[in-house]
Amino acid sequence: MSFWKKLEAVDARIIYLILWIAIGLPLLTPLYLPLSISPDTVNYHKAIEALPAGAVVAFGMDVSPAGYGGELGPQARATAYHLFTKPIKIVFLSFWETGAPLIQDVWKNRYVADAMKDKKYGEDYVNLHWIPGTETGMAAFAEDVWKTVPADYKGTKLADLPMMAKIKSVNDFAMLVCIETGTPGGPEYLRQWQARNRNLKMLVGSLGVSVPANIAYMASGQYISILRGGRGATEYQYILKIVTPTDVQGSDAMTMSHVVVLVFLLLGNLGYLATKGQKGGKK
Amino acid sequence: MAVDLATMLGIYVYALFALGAYSFTYKDNSFFKFAEHTYVALSIAYNASVAYGYIRFTAVQPVITGKDATFLIPLVIGALFIFFFSKKYFWLYRFPIAIITGTGMGLAMSGTISAQFLDQVVATVRLPLYVVDKVLGFRPMDTLNNWLIFIMVIGTLAYFFFSITPESSLGAVTGKLGLIGRWTMMVAFGSAFGNTVMTRMNLFIGVYKNLLRDYTSFLGLAALILVVATLEGQRAKKSAQ
Numbered sequence: 001m002s003f004w005k006k007l008e009a010v011d012a013r014i015i016y017l018i019l020w021i022a023i024g025l026p027l028l029t030p031l032y033l034p035l036s037i038s039p040d041t042v043n044y045h046k047a048i049e050a051l052p053a054g055a056v057v058a059f060g061m062d063v064s065p066a067g068y069g070g071e072l073g074p075q076a077r078a079t080a081y082h083l084f085t086k087p088i089k090i091v092f093l094s095f096w097e098t099g100a101p102l103i104q105d106v107w108k109n110r111y112v113a114d115a116m117k118d119k120k121y122g123e124d125y126v127n128l129h130w131i132p133g134t135e136t137g138m139a140a141f142a143e144d145v146w147k148t149v150p151a152d153y154k155g156t157k158l159a160d161l162p163m164m165a166k167i168k169s170v171n172d173f174a175m176l177v178c179i180e181t182g183t184p185g186g187p188e189y190l191r192q193w194q195a196r197n198r199n200l201k202m203l204v205g206s207l208g209v210s211v212p213a214n215i216a217y218m219a220s221g222q223y224i225s226i227l228r229g230g231r232g233a234t235e236y237q238y239i240l241k242i243v244t245p246t247d248v249q250g251s252d253a254m255t256m257s258h259v260v261v262l263v264f265l266l267l268g269n270l271g272y273l274a275t276k277g278q279k280g281g282k283k
Numbered sequence: 284m285a286v287d288l289a290t291m292l293g294i295y296v297y298a299l300f301a302l303g304a305y306s307f308t309y310k311d312n313s314f315f316k317f318a319e320h321t322y323v324a325l326s327i328a329y330n331a332s333v334a335y336g337y338i339r340f341t342a343v344q345p346v347i348t349g350k351d352a353t354f355l356i357p358l359v360i361g362a363l364f365i366f367f368f369s370k371k372y373f374w375l376y377r378f379p380i381a382i383i384t385g386t387g388m389g390l391a392m393s394g395t396i397s398a399q400f401l402d403q404v405v406a407t408v409r410l411p412l413y414v415v416d417k418v419l420g421f422r423p424m425d426t427l428n429n430w431l432i433f434i435m436v437i438g439t440l441a442y443f444f445f446s447i448t449p450e451s452s453l454g455a456v457t458g459k460l461g462l463i464g465r466w467t468m469m470v471a472f473g474s475a476f477g478n479t480v481m482t483r484m485n486l487f488i489g490v491y492k493n494l495l496r497d498y499t500s501f502l503g504l505a506a507l508i509l510v511v512a513t514l515e516g517q518r519a520k521k522s523a524q
Contacts, residue, residue, distance in 0.1 A: 191394025
């Protein structure tokens, strides 16, 4: 059997093992591989920087634990940190029941916790927790915040939260930051929130897998910008100067995994071409 | 660094389930099945408990305290879901389903036309094919991008244009444009595949990072799962013989 035929018949578990090793190396020690900053991440940062004092921002934590553990956690933490450094009001909420408890996990991050020190709950930020009904819930919230969410995550009535006095509908929000795993996510917010408030600026933190779908909305100007998966998160952390060696290890591991995939793609195609037309090979 | 028992237990449980789930890449085994079934059960239980809490606080309490009796209507309609399990009264189950489907579709449709169709069309039509910035002057890359969008949108639309036979002269033109559309879609699929790889790898990296926080749990449990999977594989092989 020729080399190429042996390669084509390689056990998938060998490839998994190579991946484990290739990803494991940078996780043991950071390699500090180069990372360029994309214009989308720069625009994401600029949009938050440009928020006027007192602006109300909705922070949609529409994530699953798996998405949060991978790409969206670093995005959410970096975004929350950035928002807390600005003199604005933040309304945390989630249309994913699995995303709501993770809001408090974001607050536990040392950078976020540090930025929150000078902020007062109820005056500068609130957590409205989970809002059921997916897209229907979004529509109801957009129409009447108080009727849809009578209390915050601790059960405190909205009337007892001073900053909520002026937040009655989606028209009172200047910006929506949506960290999204899937549906409901950015497109649903577009349909139910931005369709009602055409001045609502939208930023989306997206899983890599959703980037091609989200780019269309960015090109049309409906989204100001998007964070592209884990890479986008690391780029943003670099801009904010809150990148840690662990984050670098993550982006290094990602680069290594892509190198492995590219090498196998190349070898697979070379094998295909080498055995094409041969007896027992590809036709 | 001293680690308390609760944290240690958490690390081991995390490692057991993460490695159990990933052990499928080696071979289907009982650890994987255990992790899979536990995850399904936990997520259903979590969703049910959160939904119960919300309904109790938002709808049941206002009805009981007499604050807002109108919540009784959605509560009764929602309760009709239970008739899914009755052959005789199954027709009652259709009412909440009809209301949810109707409302959902109506809401989605109204927003879709403006936000996802008209706005997209307007944005595409408004694309400048010669981009000049007030400060930076002529923008060759932006101009090229817009030309690509212009050509690729027309090509992709032509690919899905089925009303003209390929034999006609107009059909030859749409056929050529359709070829551009086909290539456009191939590029889009390639991009989607690349992004999917990035997401899956990031998921894996997240788990891997957590596993490496404690080597003993990681290595010990990995070895245990591999041994069990191998033994199971051998047993399955023997019983097949």
